[in-house]
Amino acid sequence: MRTYLDFEKPIADLEVRLVEMKKLAGTSNVDVTEAVASLEVSIEKLRKEIFDNLTRWQRVQLSRHPDRPYTLDYISLMGGQFIELHGDRTVRDDPAMVGGFVDIDGQTVMLIGQQKGRNTKQRQQRNFGMANPEGYRKALRLMKLAEKFNKPIVTMIDTPGAYPGLEAEERGQGEAIARNLKEMFMLQVPVICIVIGEGASGGALGIGIGDRVLMLENTWYSVISPENCSTILWRSWDYKEQAAEAMKLSARDMEKNKLVDGIIEEPQGGAHTDHAEMARRIKKTILDTIAELAHFTPEERIDQRIEKFCSMGVVVE
Structure with missing residues:
Protein backbone atom coordinates (compact mmCIF):
# COMPACT_ATOMS: atom_id res chain seq x y z
CA MET A 1 0.00 0.00 0.00
CA LEU A 54 6.34 22.35 -3.21
CA THR A 55 8.05 24.13 -0.34
CA ARG A 56 11.63 23.28 0.54
CA TRP A 57 10.49 21.35 3.62
CA GLN A 58 8.09 19.30 1.52
CA ARG A 59 10.98 18.37 -0.77
CA VAL A 60 12.95 17.30 2.30
CA GLN A 61 10.01 15.07 3.25
CA LEU A 62 9.95 13.57 -0.25
CA SER A 63 13.69 12.87 -0.10
CA ARG A 64 12.98 10.70 2.97
CA HIS A 65 9.87 8.99 1.65
CA PRO A 66 9.87 5.36 2.87
CA ASP A 67 8.99 4.08 -0.62
CA ARG A 68 11.75 6.04 -2.34
CA PRO A 69 14.28 3.89 -4.27
CA TYR A 70 17.70 3.44 -2.69
CA THR A 71 21.11 2.70 -4.22
CA LEU A 72 20.61 -1.07 -4.53
CA ASP A 73 17.17 -0.51 -6.08
CA TYR A 74 18.71 1.65 -8.81
CA ILE A 75 21.50 -0.86 -9.39
CA SER A 76 18.94 -3.63 -9.80
CA LEU A 77 16.75 -1.58 -12.17
CA MET A 78 19.55 -0.02 -14.26
CA GLY A 79 22.16 -2.65 -14.72
CA GLY A 80 22.88 -6.17 -15.73
CA GLN A 81 25.42 -8.04 -13.66
CA PHE A 82 26.42 -6.44 -10.36
CA ILE A 83 29.51 -7.64 -8.53
CA GLU A 84 29.34 -6.24 -4.99
CA LEU A 85 32.68 -5.79 -3.26
CA HIS A 86 33.07 -5.76 0.51
CA GLY A 87 35.41 -4.55 3.22
CA ASP A 88 38.00 -1.81 3.69
CA ARG A 89 40.89 -4.29 4.26
CA THR A 90 41.47 -2.70 7.68
CA VAL A 91 38.51 -3.08 10.04
CA ARG A 92 35.38 -4.64 8.52
CA ASP A 93 32.67 -4.28 5.92
CA ASP A 94 30.23 -1.39 6.38
CA PRO A 95 26.69 -2.26 5.20
CA ALA A 96 25.77 1.45 5.12
CA MET A 97 28.09 1.89 2.12
CA VAL A 98 27.68 -0.46 -0.84
CA GLY A 99 29.63 -0.67 -4.06
CA GLY A 100 30.93 -2.75 -6.90
CA PHE A 101 31.21 -3.09 -10.64
CA VAL A 102 27.92 -2.93 -12.53
CA ASP A 103 27.16 -3.25 -16.23
CA ILE A 104 24.93 -0.47 -17.59
CA ASP A 105 24.01 -1.15 -21.22
CA GLY A 106 27.48 -2.51 -21.93
CA GLN A 107 29.28 0.24 -19.99
CA THR A 108 31.05 -1.05 -16.88
CA VAL A 109 31.12 1.44 -14.03
CA MET A 110 32.12 1.35 -10.40
CA LEU A 111 28.94 2.32 -8.56
CA ILE A 112 29.21 3.30 -4.89
CA GLY A 113 26.45 4.61 -2.67
CA GLN A 114 24.95 4.84 0.77
CA GLN A 115 22.19 2.31 1.48
CA LYS A 116 19.25 2.64 3.87
CA GLY A 117 16.83 -0.08 4.94
CA ARG A 118 13.13 -0.71 4.30
CA ASN A 119 12.18 -2.14 7.69
CA THR A 120 13.46 -1.88 11.25
CA LYS A 121 15.86 -4.81 10.94
CA GLN A 122 17.33 -3.55 7.67
CA ARG A 123 17.63 -0.01 9.00
CA GLN A 124 19.61 -1.25 11.97
CA GLN A 125 21.79 -3.40 9.73
CA ARG A 126 22.46 -0.48 7.37
CA ASN A 127 22.80 1.96 10.29
CA PHE A 128 20.17 4.20 8.66
CA GLY A 129 22.57 4.95 5.80
CA MET A 130 25.14 6.53 8.14
CA ALA A 131 28.57 5.18 7.24
CA ASN A 132 31.41 4.53 9.66
CA PRO A 133 35.05 5.32 8.77
CA GLU A 134 35.44 1.84 7.25
CA GLY A 135 32.58 2.70 4.87
CA TYR A 136 34.46 5.69 3.49
CA ARG A 137 37.69 3.69 3.36
CA LYS A 138 35.87 0.96 1.46
CA ALA A 139 34.52 3.57 -0.96
CA LEU A 140 38.02 4.93 -1.57
CA ARG A 141 39.41 1.41 -2.06
CA LEU A 142 36.77 0.76 -4.73
CA MET A 143 37.48 4.09 -6.42
CA LYS A 144 41.16 3.24 -6.63
CA LEU A 145 40.24 -0.16 -8.05
CA ALA A 146 38.11 1.52 -10.72
CA GLU A 147 41.01 3.84 -11.54
CA LYS A 148 43.32 0.84 -11.90
CA PHE A 149 41.01 -0.74 -14.50
CA ASN A 150 40.15 2.63 -16.11
CA LYS A 151 36.42 2.44 -15.32
CA PRO A 152 34.18 5.48 -14.63
CA ILE A 153 32.95 6.00 -11.08
CA VAL A 154 29.35 6.81 -10.13
CA THR A 155 28.42 7.64 -6.54
CA MET A 156 24.88 7.79 -5.16
CA ILE A 157 24.46 10.03 -2.12
CA ASP A 158 21.66 9.35 0.36
CA THR A 159 22.60 9.86 4.00
CA PRO A 160 21.50 11.91 7.03
CA GLY A 161 25.22 12.23 7.78
CA ALA A 162 28.28 10.20 8.68
CA TYR A 163 27.79 8.12 11.83
CA PRO A 164 28.58 10.41 14.81
CA GLY A 165 29.19 7.67 17.40
CA LEU A 166 32.18 7.66 19.73
CA GLU A 167 33.58 4.47 18.17
CA ALA A 168 33.44 6.07 14.71
CA GLU A 169 35.41 9.07 15.94
CA GLU A 170 37.92 6.77 17.64
CA ARG A 171 38.52 4.96 14.34
CA GLY A 172 39.10 8.25 12.49
CA GLN A 173 35.82 9.38 10.93
CA GLY A 174 37.10 12.87 10.12
CA GLU A 175 40.37 11.58 8.69
CA ALA A 176 38.58 9.04 6.49
CA ILE A 177 36.28 11.67 4.99
CA ALA A 178 39.12 14.18 4.56
CA ARG A 179 41.25 11.58 2.77
CA ASN A 180 38.36 10.82 0.41
CA LEU A 181 38.03 14.51 -0.44
CA LYS A 182 41.73 14.75 -1.26
CA GLU A 183 41.90 11.52 -3.25
CA MET A 184 38.71 12.08 -5.24
CA PHE A 185 40.10 15.34 -6.62
CA MET A 186 43.00 13.41 -8.13
CA LEU A 187 41.19 10.41 -9.64
CA GLN A 188 42.21 9.83 -13.26
CA VAL A 189 38.81 8.44 -14.36
CA PRO A 190 35.47 10.25 -14.83
CA VAL A 191 33.55 10.71 -11.57
CA ILE A 192 29.80 11.37 -11.47
CA CYS A 193 28.06 12.07 -8.15
CA ILE A 194 24.26 11.94 -7.83
CA VAL A 195 22.25 12.98 -4.77
CA ILE A 196 19.33 10.51 -4.79
CA GLY A 197 17.87 11.38 -1.37
CA GLU A 198 19.39 13.18 1.59
CA GLY A 199 22.75 14.87 1.16
CA ALA A 200 23.84 15.87 4.62
CA SER A 201 27.16 17.26 5.78
CA GLY A 202 30.52 15.54 5.37
CA GLY A 203 28.73 12.22 5.22
CA ALA A 204 27.54 13.20 1.74
CA LEU A 205 30.66 15.09 0.73
CA GLY A 206 32.82 12.04 1.52
CA ILE A 207 31.68 10.51 -1.78
CA GLY A 208 30.63 13.80 -3.40
CA ILE A 209 33.69 15.15 -5.23
CA GLY A 210 33.18 14.63 -8.95
CA ASP A 211 33.44 16.01 -12.46
CA ARG A 212 29.65 16.31 -12.45
CA VAL A 213 27.56 16.61 -9.30
CA LEU A 214 23.86 16.11 -9.98
CA MET A 215 20.72 16.08 -7.83
CA LEU A 216 17.36 14.45 -8.24
CA GLU A 217 14.56 17.00 -8.26
CA ASN A 218 13.20 16.26 -4.77
CA THR A 219 16.43 15.96 -2.81
CA TRP A 220 18.44 18.26 -0.55
CA TYR A 221 22.12 18.97 -0.03
CA SER A 222 23.42 20.94 2.95
CA VAL A 223 25.88 21.04 5.81
CA ILE A 224 23.09 20.29 8.30
CA SER A 225 19.51 19.02 8.35
CA PRO A 226 16.62 21.48 8.85
CA GLU A 227 15.74 19.84 12.20
CA ASN A 228 19.26 20.21 13.59
CA CYS A 229 19.50 23.75 12.26
CA SER A 230 16.22 24.56 14.01
CA THR A 231 17.51 23.01 17.22
CA ILE A 232 20.65 25.15 17.17
CA LEU A 233 18.94 28.43 16.29
CA TRP A 234 15.60 28.11 18.11
CA ARG A 235 16.34 25.35 20.67
CA SER A 236 13.45 23.39 19.17
CA TRP A 237 12.62 21.21 16.14
CA ASP A 238 9.37 23.16 15.69
CA TYR A 239 11.00 25.65 13.30
CA LYS A 240 12.35 23.11 10.82
CA GLU A 241 10.18 24.48 7.99
CA GLN A 242 11.53 28.00 8.47
CA ALA A 243 15.04 26.58 8.70
CA ALA A 244 14.61 24.69 5.41
CA GLU A 245 13.48 27.88 3.66
CA ALA A 246 16.38 29.91 5.07
CA MET A 247 18.97 27.24 4.23
CA LYS A 248 18.00 27.13 0.54
CA LEU A 249 18.91 23.44 0.35
CA SER A 250 16.79 22.26 -2.59
CA ALA A 251 18.11 21.11 -5.95
CA ARG A 252 16.95 24.37 -7.60
CA ASP A 253 18.80 26.39 -4.97
CA MET A 254 21.96 24.34 -5.35
CA GLU A 255 21.92 24.71 -9.14
CA LYS A 256 21.22 28.45 -8.93
CA ASN A 257 24.19 28.91 -6.59
CA LYS A 258 26.40 26.78 -8.87
CA LEU A 259 27.00 24.17 -6.19
CA VAL A 260 25.75 21.34 -8.42
CA ASP A 261 25.93 20.91 -12.18
CA GLY A 262 22.41 19.78 -12.98
CA ILE A 263 19.07 18.35 -11.89
CA ILE A 264 17.47 15.07 -12.93
CA GLU A 265 13.70 15.51 -13.09
CA GLU A 266 11.56 13.02 -11.19
CA PRO A 267 8.24 11.51 -12.31
CA GLN A 268 5.19 13.52 -11.28
CA GLY A 269 4.61 12.78 -7.61
CA GLY A 270 8.22 11.87 -6.84
CA ALA A 271 10.70 9.08 -7.55
CA HIS A 272 8.81 6.69 -5.26
CA THR A 273 5.79 6.67 -7.60
CA ASP A 274 7.69 5.07 -10.49
CA HIS A 275 10.99 3.36 -9.63
CA ALA A 276 11.53 2.02 -13.15
CA GLU A 277 11.09 5.41 -14.83
CA MET A 278 13.37 7.13 -12.33
CA ALA A 279 16.03 4.47 -12.89
CA ARG A 280 15.71 4.93 -16.65
CA ARG A 281 16.29 8.68 -16.33
CA ILE A 282 19.31 8.19 -14.09
CA LYS A 283 20.77 5.55 -16.42
CA LYS A 284 20.41 7.86 -19.43
CA THR A 285 22.05 10.71 -17.52
CA ILE A 286 24.96 8.51 -16.43
CA LEU A 287 25.64 7.22 -19.96
CA ASP A 288 25.31 10.70 -21.52
CA THR A 289 27.61 12.24 -18.91
CA ILE A 290 30.25 9.51 -19.31
CA ALA A 291 30.22 10.12 -23.08
CA GLU A 292 30.61 13.86 -22.47
CA LEU A 293 33.51 13.44 -20.03
CA ALA A 294 35.30 11.03 -22.37
CA HIS A 295 36.23 14.01 -24.58
CA PHE A 296 38.60 15.32 -21.89
CA THR A 297 41.99 13.97 -20.88
CA PRO A 298 42.48 12.87 -17.25
CA GLU A 299 44.57 15.98 -16.62
CA GLU A 300 41.85 18.25 -18.01
CA ARG A 301 39.18 16.57 -15.90
CA ILE A 302 41.28 16.93 -12.73
CA ASP A 303 41.98 20.61 -13.43
CA GLN A 304 38.28 21.31 -14.08
CA ARG A 305 37.29 19.36 -10.95
CA ILE A 306 39.65 21.38 -8.76
CA GLU A 307 38.63 24.67 -10.37
CA LYS A 308 34.92 23.94 -9.91
CA PHE A 309 35.16 23.28 -6.18
CA CYS A 310 37.69 26.02 -5.50
CA SER A 311 35.41 28.62 -7.11
CA MET A 312 32.47 27.78 -4.83
CA GLY A 313 31.66 30.58 -2.42
CA VAL A 314 34.06 33.03 -4.06
CA VAL A 315 32.64 36.56 -4.33
CA VAL A 316 34.22 39.23 -6.51
CA GLU A 317 33.20 42.86 -5.98
Missing part, protein backbone atom coordinates in the same frame (compact mmCIF):
# COMPACT_ATOMS: atom_id res chain seq x y z
CA ARG A 2 1.33 3.40 -0.97
CA THR A 3 2.39 5.80 1.79
CA TYR A 4 1.08 9.37 1.59
CA LEU A 5 2.73 12.39 3.15
CA ASP A 6 0.68 15.05 4.94
CA PHE A 7 0.55 17.43 2.00
CA GLU A 8 -0.59 14.57 -0.27
CA LYS A 9 -3.76 13.94 1.76
CA PRO A 10 -6.09 15.70 -0.76
CA ILE A 11 -4.72 13.39 -3.47
CA ALA A 12 -5.13 10.35 -1.21
CA ASP A 13 -8.79 11.24 -0.53
CA LEU A 14 -9.56 11.46 -4.25
CA GLU A 15 -7.74 8.21 -5.00
CA VAL A 16 -9.79 6.42 -2.31
CA ARG A 17 -12.94 7.72 -3.99
CA LEU A 18 -11.63 6.51 -7.35
CA VAL A 19 -11.00 3.00 -6.01
CA GLU A 20 -14.49 2.89 -4.49
CA MET A 21 -16.05 4.08 -7.75
CA LYS A 22 -14.23 1.42 -9.77
CA LYS A 23 -15.27 -1.20 -7.24
CA LEU A 24 -18.88 -0.06 -7.60
CA ALA A 25 -18.64 -0.40 -11.37
CA GLY A 26 -17.43 -3.97 -11.02
CA THR A 27 -20.20 -5.06 -8.65
CA SER A 28 -23.21 -3.32 -10.19
CA ASN A 29 -24.72 -2.34 -13.52
CA VAL A 30 -24.19 1.36 -12.90
CA ASP A 31 -22.20 3.08 -15.66
CA VAL A 32 -19.60 5.29 -13.98
CA THR A 33 -17.20 5.58 -16.93
CA GLU A 34 -17.56 9.35 -17.24
CA ALA A 35 -17.34 9.90 -13.51
CA VAL A 36 -14.17 7.77 -13.30
CA ALA A 37 -12.57 9.65 -16.19
CA SER A 38 -13.49 13.00 -14.64
CA LEU A 39 -12.08 11.97 -11.26
CA GLU A 40 -8.82 10.75 -12.84
CA VAL A 41 -8.43 14.13 -14.56
CA SER A 42 -9.07 15.89 -11.24
CA ILE A 43 -6.44 13.77 -9.50
CA GLU A 44 -3.80 14.51 -12.12
CA LYS A 45 -4.65 18.23 -12.04
CA LEU A 46 -4.42 18.31 -8.23
CA ARG A 47 -1.16 16.32 -8.22
CA LYS A 48 0.41 18.74 -10.72
CA GLU A 49 -0.78 21.75 -8.74
CA ILE A 50 0.68 20.40 -5.48
CA PHE A 51 3.98 19.17 -6.89
CA ASP A 52 4.62 22.27 -8.98
CA ASN A 53 4.49 24.39 -5.81
Whole structure:
Protein backbone atom coordinates (compact mmCIF):
# COMPACT_ATOMS: atom_id res chain seq x y z
CA MET A 1 0.00 0.00 0.00
CA ARG A 2 1.33 3.40 -0.97
CA THR A 3 2.39 5.80 1.79
CA TYR A 4 1.08 9.37 1.59
CA LEU A 5 2.73 12.39 3.15
CA ASP A 6 0.68 15.05 4.94
CA PHE A 7 0.55 17.43 2.00
CA GLU A 8 -0.59 14.57 -0.27
CA LYS A 9 -3.76 13.94 1.76
CA PRO A 10 -6.09 15.70 -0.76
CA ILE A 11 -4.72 13.39 -3.47
CA ALA A 12 -5.13 10.35 -1.21
CA ASP A 13 -8.79 11.24 -0.53
CA LEU A 14 -9.56 11.46 -4.25
CA GLU A 15 -7.74 8.21 -5.00
CA VAL A 16 -9.79 6.42 -2.31
CA ARG A 17 -12.94 7.72 -3.99
CA LEU A 18 -11.63 6.51 -7.35
CA VAL A 19 -11.00 3.00 -6.01
CA GLU A 20 -14.49 2.89 -4.49
CA MET A 21 -16.05 4.08 -7.75
CA LYS A 22 -14.23 1.42 -9.77
CA LYS A 23 -15.27 -1.20 -7.24
CA LEU A 24 -18.88 -0.06 -7.60
CA ALA A 25 -18.64 -0.40 -11.37
CA GLY A 26 -17.43 -3.97 -11.02
CA THR A 27 -20.20 -5.06 -8.65
CA SER A 28 -23.21 -3.32 -10.19
CA ASN A 29 -24.72 -2.34 -13.52
CA VAL A 30 -24.19 1.36 -12.90
CA ASP A 31 -22.20 3.08 -15.66
CA VAL A 32 -19.60 5.29 -13.98
CA THR A 33 -17.20 5.58 -16.93
CA GLU A 34 -17.56 9.35 -17.24
CA ALA A 35 -17.34 9.90 -13.51
CA VAL A 36 -14.17 7.77 -13.30
CA ALA A 37 -12.57 9.65 -16.19
CA SER A 38 -13.49 13.00 -14.64
CA LEU A 39 -12.08 11.97 -11.26
CA GLU A 40 -8.82 10.75 -12.84
CA VAL A 41 -8.43 14.13 -14.56
CA SER A 42 -9.07 15.89 -11.24
CA ILE A 43 -6.44 13.77 -9.50
CA GLU A 44 -3.80 14.51 -12.12
CA LYS A 45 -4.65 18.23 -12.04
CA LEU A 46 -4.42 18.31 -8.23
CA ARG A 47 -1.16 16.32 -8.22
CA LYS A 48 0.41 18.74 -10.72
CA GLU A 49 -0.78 21.75 -8.74
CA ILE A 50 0.68 20.40 -5.48
CA PHE A 51 3.98 19.17 -6.89
CA ASP A 52 4.62 22.27 -8.98
CA ASN A 53 4.49 24.39 -5.81
CA LEU A 54 6.34 22.35 -3.21
CA THR A 55 8.05 24.13 -0.34
CA ARG A 56 11.63 23.28 0.54
CA TRP A 57 10.49 21.35 3.62
CA GLN A 58 8.09 19.30 1.52
CA ARG A 59 10.98 18.37 -0.77
CA VAL A 60 12.95 17.30 2.30
CA GLN A 61 10.01 15.07 3.25
CA LEU A 62 9.95 13.57 -0.25
CA SER A 63 13.69 12.87 -0.10
CA ARG A 64 12.98 10.70 2.97
CA HIS A 65 9.87 8.99 1.65
CA PRO A 66 9.87 5.36 2.87
CA ASP A 67 8.99 4.08 -0.62
CA ARG A 68 11.75 6.04 -2.34
CA PRO A 69 14.28 3.89 -4.27
CA TYR A 70 17.70 3.44 -2.69
CA THR A 71 21.11 2.70 -4.22
CA LEU A 72 20.61 -1.07 -4.53
CA ASP A 73 17.17 -0.51 -6.08
CA TYR A 74 18.71 1.65 -8.81
CA ILE A 75 21.50 -0.86 -9.39
CA SER A 76 18.94 -3.63 -9.80
CA LEU A 77 16.75 -1.58 -12.17
CA MET A 78 19.55 -0.02 -14.26
CA GLY A 79 22.16 -2.65 -14.72
CA GLY A 80 22.88 -6.17 -15.73
CA GLN A 81 25.42 -8.04 -13.66
CA PHE A 82 26.42 -6.44 -10.36
CA ILE A 83 29.51 -7.64 -8.53
CA GLU A 84 29.34 -6.24 -4.99
CA LEU A 85 32.68 -5.79 -3.26
CA HIS A 86 33.07 -5.76 0.51
CA GLY A 87 35.41 -4.55 3.22
CA ASP A 88 38.00 -1.81 3.69
CA ARG A 89 40.89 -4.29 4.26
CA THR A 90 41.47 -2.70 7.68
CA VAL A 91 38.51 -3.08 10.04
CA ARG A 92 35.38 -4.64 8.52
CA ASP A 93 32.67 -4.28 5.92
CA ASP A 94 30.23 -1.39 6.38
CA PRO A 95 26.69 -2.26 5.20
CA ALA A 96 25.77 1.45 5.12
CA MET A 97 28.09 1.89 2.12
CA VAL A 98 27.68 -0.46 -0.84
CA GLY A 99 29.63 -0.67 -4.06
CA GLY A 100 30.93 -2.75 -6.90
CA PHE A 101 31.21 -3.09 -10.64
CA VAL A 102 27.92 -2.93 -12.53
CA ASP A 103 27.16 -3.25 -16.23
CA ILE A 104 24.93 -0.47 -17.59
CA ASP A 105 24.01 -1.15 -21.22
CA GLY A 106 27.48 -2.51 -21.93
CA GLN A 107 29.28 0.24 -19.99
CA THR A 108 31.05 -1.05 -16.88
CA VAL A 109 31.12 1.44 -14.03
CA MET A 110 32.12 1.35 -10.40
CA LEU A 111 28.94 2.32 -8.56
CA ILE A 112 29.21 3.30 -4.89
CA GLY A 113 26.45 4.61 -2.67
CA GLN A 114 24.95 4.84 0.77
CA GLN A 115 22.19 2.31 1.48
CA LYS A 116 19.25 2.64 3.87
CA GLY A 117 16.83 -0.08 4.94
CA ARG A 118 13.13 -0.71 4.30
CA ASN A 119 12.18 -2.14 7.69
CA THR A 120 13.46 -1.88 11.25
CA LYS A 121 15.86 -4.81 10.94
CA GLN A 122 17.33 -3.55 7.67
CA ARG A 123 17.63 -0.01 9.00
CA GLN A 124 19.61 -1.25 11.97
CA GLN A 125 21.79 -3.40 9.73
CA ARG A 126 22.46 -0.48 7.37
CA ASN A 127 22.80 1.96 10.29
CA PHE A 128 20.17 4.20 8.66
CA GLY A 129 22.57 4.95 5.80
CA MET A 130 25.14 6.53 8.14
CA ALA A 131 28.57 5.18 7.24
CA ASN A 132 31.41 4.53 9.66
CA PRO A 133 35.05 5.32 8.77
CA GLU A 134 35.44 1.84 7.25
CA GLY A 135 32.58 2.70 4.87
CA TYR A 136 34.46 5.69 3.49
CA ARG A 137 37.69 3.69 3.36
CA LYS A 138 35.87 0.96 1.46
CA ALA A 139 34.52 3.57 -0.96
CA LEU A 140 38.02 4.93 -1.57
CA ARG A 141 39.41 1.41 -2.06
CA LEU A 142 36.77 0.76 -4.73
CA MET A 143 37.48 4.09 -6.42
CA LYS A 144 41.16 3.24 -6.63
CA LEU A 145 40.24 -0.16 -8.05
CA ALA A 146 38.11 1.52 -10.72
CA GLU A 147 41.01 3.84 -11.54
CA LYS A 148 43.32 0.84 -11.90
CA PHE A 149 41.01 -0.74 -14.50
CA ASN A 150 40.15 2.63 -16.11
CA LYS A 151 36.42 2.44 -15.32
CA PRO A 152 34.18 5.48 -14.63
CA ILE A 153 32.95 6.00 -11.08
CA VAL A 154 29.35 6.81 -10.13
CA THR A 155 28.42 7.64 -6.54
CA MET A 156 24.88 7.79 -5.16
CA ILE A 157 24.46 10.03 -2.12
CA ASP A 158 21.66 9.35 0.36
CA THR A 159 22.60 9.86 4.00
CA PRO A 160 21.50 11.91 7.03
CA GLY A 161 25.22 12.23 7.78
CA ALA A 162 28.28 10.20 8.68
CA TYR A 163 27.79 8.12 11.83
CA PRO A 164 28.58 10.41 14.81
CA GLY A 165 29.19 7.67 17.40
CA LEU A 166 32.18 7.66 19.73
CA GLU A 167 33.58 4.47 18.17
CA ALA A 168 33.44 6.07 14.71
CA GLU A 169 35.41 9.07 15.94
CA GLU A 170 37.92 6.77 17.64
CA ARG A 171 38.52 4.96 14.34
CA GLY A 172 39.10 8.25 12.49
CA GLN A 173 35.82 9.38 10.93
CA GLY A 174 37.10 12.87 10.12
CA GLU A 175 40.37 11.58 8.69
CA ALA A 176 38.58 9.04 6.49
CA ILE A 177 36.28 11.67 4.99
CA ALA A 178 39.12 14.18 4.56
CA ARG A 179 41.25 11.58 2.77
CA ASN A 180 38.36 10.82 0.41
CA LEU A 181 38.03 14.51 -0.44
CA LYS A 182 41.73 14.75 -1.26
CA GLU A 183 41.90 11.52 -3.25
CA MET A 184 38.71 12.08 -5.24
CA PHE A 185 40.10 15.34 -6.62
CA MET A 186 43.00 13.41 -8.13
CA LEU A 187 41.19 10.41 -9.64
CA GLN A 188 42.21 9.83 -13.26
CA VAL A 189 38.81 8.44 -14.36
CA PRO A 190 35.47 10.25 -14.83
CA VAL A 191 33.55 10.71 -11.57
CA ILE A 192 29.80 11.37 -11.47
CA CYS A 193 28.06 12.07 -8.15
CA ILE A 194 24.26 11.94 -7.83
CA VAL A 195 22.25 12.98 -4.77
CA ILE A 196 19.33 10.51 -4.79
CA GLY A 197 17.87 11.38 -1.37
CA GLU A 198 19.39 13.18 1.59
CA GLY A 199 22.75 14.87 1.16
CA ALA A 200 23.84 15.87 4.62
CA SER A 201 27.16 17.26 5.78
CA GLY A 202 30.52 15.54 5.37
CA GLY A 203 28.73 12.22 5.22
CA ALA A 204 27.54 13.20 1.74
CA LEU A 205 30.66 15.09 0.73
CA GLY A 206 32.82 12.04 1.52
CA ILE A 207 31.68 10.51 -1.78
CA GLY A 208 30.63 13.80 -3.40
CA ILE A 209 33.69 15.15 -5.23
CA GLY A 210 33.18 14.63 -8.95
CA ASP A 211 33.44 16.01 -12.46
CA ARG A 212 29.65 16.31 -12.45
CA VAL A 213 27.56 16.61 -9.30
CA LEU A 214 23.86 16.11 -9.98
CA MET A 215 20.72 16.08 -7.83
CA LEU A 216 17.36 14.45 -8.24
CA GLU A 217 14.56 17.00 -8.26
CA ASN A 218 13.20 16.26 -4.77
CA THR A 219 16.43 15.96 -2.81
CA TRP A 220 18.44 18.26 -0.55
CA TYR A 221 22.12 18.97 -0.03
CA SER A 222 23.42 20.94 2.95
CA VAL A 223 25.88 21.04 5.81
CA ILE A 224 23.09 20.29 8.30
CA SER A 225 19.51 19.02 8.35
CA PRO A 226 16.62 21.48 8.85
CA GLU A 227 15.74 19.84 12.20
CA ASN A 228 19.26 20.21 13.59
CA CYS A 229 19.50 23.75 12.26
CA SER A 230 16.22 24.56 14.01
CA THR A 231 17.51 23.01 17.22
CA ILE A 232 20.65 25.15 17.17
CA LEU A 233 18.94 28.43 16.29
CA TRP A 234 15.60 28.11 18.11
CA ARG A 235 16.34 25.35 20.67
CA SER A 236 13.45 23.39 19.17
CA TRP A 237 12.62 21.21 16.14
CA ASP A 238 9.37 23.16 15.69
CA TYR A 239 11.00 25.65 13.30
CA LYS A 240 12.35 23.11 10.82
CA GLU A 241 10.18 24.48 7.99
CA GLN A 242 11.53 28.00 8.47
CA ALA A 243 15.04 26.58 8.70
CA ALA A 244 14.61 24.69 5.41
CA GLU A 245 13.48 27.88 3.66
CA ALA A 246 16.38 29.91 5.07
CA MET A 247 18.97 27.24 4.23
CA LYS A 248 18.00 27.13 0.54
CA LEU A 249 18.91 23.44 0.35
CA SER A 250 16.79 22.26 -2.59
CA ALA A 251 18.11 21.11 -5.95
CA ARG A 252 16.95 24.37 -7.60
CA ASP A 253 18.80 26.39 -4.97
CA MET A 254 21.96 24.34 -5.35
CA GLU A 255 21.92 24.71 -9.14
CA LYS A 256 21.22 28.45 -8.93
CA ASN A 257 24.19 28.91 -6.59
CA LYS A 258 26.40 26.78 -8.87
CA LEU A 259 27.00 24.17 -6.19
CA VAL A 260 25.75 21.34 -8.42
CA ASP A 261 25.93 20.91 -12.18
CA GLY A 262 22.41 19.78 -12.98
CA ILE A 263 19.07 18.35 -11.89
CA ILE A 264 17.47 15.07 -12.93
CA GLU A 265 13.70 15.51 -13.09
CA GLU A 266 11.56 13.02 -11.19
CA PRO A 267 8.24 11.51 -12.31
CA GLN A 268 5.19 13.52 -11.28
CA GLY A 269 4.61 12.78 -7.61
CA GLY A 270 8.22 11.87 -6.84
CA ALA A 271 10.70 9.08 -7.55
CA HIS A 272 8.81 6.69 -5.26
CA THR A 273 5.79 6.67 -7.60
CA ASP A 274 7.69 5.07 -10.49
CA HIS A 275 10.99 3.36 -9.63
CA ALA A 276 11.53 2.02 -13.15
CA GLU A 277 11.09 5.41 -14.83
CA MET A 278 13.37 7.13 -12.33
CA ALA A 279 16.03 4.47 -12.89
CA ARG A 280 15.71 4.93 -16.65
CA ARG A 281 16.29 8.68 -16.33
CA ILE A 282 19.31 8.19 -14.09
CA LYS A 283 20.77 5.55 -16.42
CA LYS A 284 20.41 7.86 -19.43
CA THR A 285 22.05 10.71 -17.52
CA ILE A 286 24.96 8.51 -16.43
CA LEU A 287 25.64 7.22 -19.96
CA ASP A 288 25.31 10.70 -21.52
CA THR A 289 27.61 12.24 -18.91
CA ILE A 290 30.25 9.51 -19.31
CA ALA A 291 30.22 10.12 -23.08
CA GLU A 292 30.61 13.86 -22.47
CA LEU A 293 33.51 13.44 -20.03
CA ALA A 294 35.30 11.03 -22.37
CA HIS A 295 36.23 14.01 -24.58
CA PHE A 296 38.60 15.32 -21.89
CA THR A 297 41.99 13.97 -20.88
CA PRO A 298 42.48 12.87 -17.25
CA GLU A 299 44.57 15.98 -16.62
CA GLU A 300 41.85 18.25 -18.01
CA ARG A 301 39.18 16.57 -15.90
CA ILE A 302 41.28 16.93 -12.73
CA ASP A 303 41.98 20.61 -13.43
CA GLN A 304 38.28 21.31 -14.08
CA ARG A 305 37.29 19.36 -10.95
CA ILE A 306 39.65 21.38 -8.76
CA GLU A 307 38.63 24.67 -10.37
CA LYS A 308 34.92 23.94 -9.91
CA PHE A 309 35.16 23.28 -6.18
CA CYS A 310 37.69 26.02 -5.50
CA SER A 311 35.41 28.62 -7.11
CA MET A 312 32.47 27.78 -4.83
CA GLY A 313 31.66 30.58 -2.42
CA VAL A 314 34.06 33.03 -4.06
CA VAL A 315 32.64 36.56 -4.33
CA VAL A 316 34.22 39.23 -6.51
CA GLU A 317 33.20 42.86 -5.98
